[in-house]
Amino acid sequence: RKEVEQDPGPFNVPEGATVAFNCTYSNSASQSFFWYRQDCRKEPKLLMSVYSSGNEDGRFTAQLNRASQYISLLIRDSKLSDSATYLCVVSPSGGSYIPTFGRGTSLIVHP
């Protein structure tokens, strides 16, 4: 089993739709969780951290389920500009903080 798994997609949705991605991780000792966004031929950029209690940033909501070892990202009212690849990142809390990246989920928002 891969350490961090994501459905590669693509998720093809119309503008205004709500879309959700999940990411499962295998290391139960993982402590830090992030969602990154990567545009074509660009570097990954932090979208949001994922906290145990769940967190929201505008149209984006992230949740963590430690019991089932997955994190989720919900995007409401999708915009054309949301088209990108979304990377799930899982990291230990200490040491060298080596993160494990998922391979990403591709989102295409169409008019």
Next chain:
Amino acid sequence: NAGVTQTPKFQVLKTGQSMTLQCAQDMNHNSMYWYRQDPGMGLRLIYYSASEGTTDKGEVPNGYNVSRLNKREFSLRLESAAPSQTSVYFCASRDNKYGYTFGSGTRLTVV
């Protein structure tokens, strides 16, 4: 605040040539990383440096060497480039609270 700066942005090498990819961060981060990203493979860790003066191998270190010159700079060297090293290379550094910040990448082609 420049964040993470990588040079060069593009490079074409002939098989057997050597080169050094430069990376510098101005955020006073302790941990720095070098990744390569290939289509369908996601981000793979080449080397990392948990702090100034230390370096360790990641998932795919063969054919590479690194130097953590000081807290700001972490360079990646290809001693004898091979076509299999054609990839996009990203440098990153880590903040305890805000996750990983990436440079804009180096697109390397080995012919």
